[in-house]
Amino acid sequence: MSTEKVTITDNIIATEKTGIGIAHSKLILIGEHAVVHGQPAIAIPFPLVGVESVIEQHNGPIKFDSTFYHGPMDSAPLALEGIVNSIHATLKYLSLPKRDMIIRVKSSIPPGKGLGSSASVAIAIIRSLFAYANVDYTERELLHFANIAEKFAHGSPSGIDTLTITSESPVWFEMDNPVSYISPGEDFHFIVADSGRIGDTRSAVESVAHLLKKAPKKIQSKIERIGELTHLAKHALEKAGRNLLGQMLNEAQKELVALGVSDEGLDRLINFARKEGALGAKLTGAGNGGCIIALAKNEIHSRQLAEKLKEFGAHAVWPFVLRKQD
DSSP states (O other), rough: OOOEEEEEEETTTEEEEEEEEEEEEEEEOOOOTTHHHHHOEEEEEEEEEEEEEEEESSSSOOOOEEESSSEEEEGGGGGGGHHHHHHHHHHTTTOOSSSEEEEEEEEEEOOTTOOOOHHHHHHHHHHHHHTTTTTTOHHHHHHHHHHHHHHHHSSSSOOOHHHHHHSSEEEEEOOOOOEEOOOSSSOOEEEEEEEEEOOOOOHHHHHHHHHHHHHHHHHHHHHHHHHHHHHHHIIIIIIIIIHHHHHHHHHHHHHHTTTTTTHHHHHHHHHHHTTOSSSSEESSOOSSSSSEEEESSSSSHHHHHHHOOOOOOOOEEEEEEEEEOO
16 A cells, blocks of 8 residues: 655645555465475465554665664665565665665564564565555465575575465465465364464474485475475365364374474473363464464364463464355
């Protein structure tokens, strides 16, 4: 959204232009790590947390104003280098000068928790830059510039984060294949619980790649098993229902434990959720910190389970519904 405020003072006309961009978050339902090695994954939009980027005219070098950094863009910390590279590329594409603006970013997405924080920030900023330039964008353009940031953040990202953050429907994703979308056959009540510890996607992906080189036959079988479970999870979402989906989440967690990407804190939350009646529970995202996702029996159970997970010590809890689509 682009707006322009015109102020007339002593016959001098000053124009204050702004550009606004927003983006929601994402969750990997099933297929983590295996997706990097050619297997499918399912990701779902997560609208309960998100990012807003507002660009305003501001004389001088480009400035950042956010909870994670405040100051000149050219002095931004290394952690923001991917975002900065993405901004530079977008400005060049839009023929905008690399100065005279302030980028204000507000995010409710906790970073390093597997919720797509870096991709959401990139997408919100890119949308605001296009709005500031008063230029429409295609999804292809949006994904191209967002993936510049993602490559820096994650090394060799699958691309699933950016695709899901720009989607309103669950995404069926396989590398090098056209993306498709899933229409849930019923409502699914999930709870996301934050372990309170930051995970590192890049190191987790690299650790699985190292294991694959060290024990190719064993690890490849784990990766293929996750692929099989992902196909069954798709069937559960579309037709078979929540009981089968819960089983698939539990089975996928076993394989992720075998790949070494779960940890004691995640296991505690997962086991507690199952003990309190969750139909299935697993880590979501890269693991070794971050969040879990649990499937509740219904809306009432979802609220109860969310409260119990909070009492049990989860850092933050978000109950949400994946709605049936006609």
